[in-house]
Amino acid sequence: MLRIAVPNKGSLSEPAVEMLRESGYRVRRDSKELVVADTDNDVEFFYLRPRDIAVYVGSGTVDCGITGRDLLLDSGSPATEVMTLGFGGSTFRYAGKPGTGAAVTDIAGHRVATSYPGLVEKHLAEHGVSAEVVRLDGAVETAITLGVADVIADVVETGTTLRQQGLEVFGEEILRSEAVLIARAGSEETAGVEVLRRRLTGVITARHYVMLDYDVPADLVEAACAVAPGLESPTVSPLQNRDWAAVRVMVPRGRTNAIMDELYDLGARAILVTDIAACRL
Numbered sequence: 001m002l003r004i005a006v007p008n009k010g011s012l013s014e015p016a017v018e019m020l021r022e023s024g025y026r027v028r029r030d031s032k033e034l035v036v037a038d039t040d041n042d043v044e045f046f047y048l049r050p051r052d053i054a055v056y057v058g059s060g061t062v063d064c065g066i067t068g069r070d071l072l073l074d075s076g077s078p079a080t081e082v083m084t085l086g087f088g089g090s091t092f093r094y095a096g097k098p099g100t101g102a103a104v105t106d107i108a109g110h111r112v113a114t115s116y117p118g119l120v121e122k123h124l125a126e127h128g129v130s131a132e133v134v135r136l137d138g139a140v141e142t143a144i145t146l147g148v149a150d151v152i153a154d155v156v157e158t159g160t161t162l163r164q165q166g167l168e169v170f171g172e173e174i175l176r177s178e179a180v181l182i183a184r185a186g187s188e189e190t191a192g193v194e195v196l197r198r199r200l201t202g203v204i205t206a207r208h209y210v211m212l213d214y215d216v217p218a219d220l221v222e223a224a225c226a227v228a229p230g231l232e233s234p235t236v237s238p239l240q241n242r243d244w245a246a247v248r249v250m251v252p253r254g255r256t257n258a259i260m261d262e263l264y265d266l267g268a269r270a271i272l273v274t275d276i277a278a279c280r281l
């Protein structure tokens with residue numbers, strides 16, 4: 001039975017569970033459920049702290065897991081990314097009161113508060129900077145106001161939390177993170193993990209594309225297909241009126257309306273858009 005670790009709390013939990021649901025797996029019914037057996041798919045899900053997931057995966061006690069790239073790197077655990085999952089995006093940055101510094105080298109001799117000491121110590125060492133790293137569990141933005149640190153290193157998504165504390169990012173991005181599927185470093189991909197990867201890829205693709213159907217005069221099929229060529233090739237079917245054809249094609253969700261406008265201008269009509277629930281390409 002494949003053992004998969006899933007975030008039980010925090011920013012990654014809900015989107016991870018939703019993605020597994022869309023991938024056809026059984027998910028927990030309430031947040032108190034910590035182990036879920038999905039016998040139909042021969043999978044067991046362990047709902048664990050996202051920070052601990054890389055440790056379990058690296059130790060081989062579970063086969064794979066969903067966590068953040070920043071948490072994986074911070075843990076130093078022997079696990080690697082199998083695929084990115086397209087949610088939980090954030091940056092990891094240094095910040096301080098305005099004027100604190102402009103580059104990582106300005107941190108030398110200062111105290112840096114963070115919940116990610118592994119990441120920060122590695123980054124400082126890579127830049128030859130010697131500084132004291134103060135490990136905190138969360139709400140690190142307050143550490144400067146309370147006087148336990150001069151600089152913080154933390155997850156920045158919208159930047160709202162920093163602004164509210166009167167802090168500004170400085171220096172280069174330490175890291176760009178997102179949710180990732182991870183497996184033990186050096187392990188062979190098992191059939192179960194391959195199926196999981198294919199299902200997750202199907203969900204990501206289904207989210208990125210929509211299905212477009214339209215009718216177009218037969219002599220304009222080539223021009224219409226040039227506007228929306230699809231992934232391989234559009235499906236073109238004859239209509240009862242042989243002067244017209246029906247075309248079915250996948251288009252990137254973000255370009256849907258621009259493509260519809262272009263097709264309409266060309267002469268296409270009855271242009272319909274439908275969501276794709278799942279797919280295997």
Ligand SMILES: Nc1ncnc2c1ncn2[C@@H]1O[C@H](COP(=O)(O)OP(=O)(O)OP(=O)(O)O)[C@@H](O)[C@H]1O
Binds near residue numbers: 009010011051155
């Ligand atoms: N706005 C965000 N705040 C915190 N973490 C975020 C955010 N967006 C994405 N993440 C990612 O979520 C992971 C951190 O999850 P974790 O559950 O440890 O903390 P959290 O989401 O801050 O939850 P909490 O602090 O409520 O326990 C990291 O991989 C981080 O990059």
Ligand SMILES: O=P(O)(O)OC[C@H]1O[C@H](OP(=O)(O)OP(=O)(O)O)[C@H](O)[C@@H]1O
Binds near residue numbers: 139140156157161162
């Ligand atoms: O850039 P923003 O959109 O403001 O998001 C980033 C903030 O969100 C997270 O904090 P969280 O609310 O999880 O609290 P924590 O610090 O206690 O983990 C993170 O640690 C940052 O503080």
Ligand SMILES: [Mg+2]
Binds near residue numbers: 138
């Ligand atoms: Mg947090």
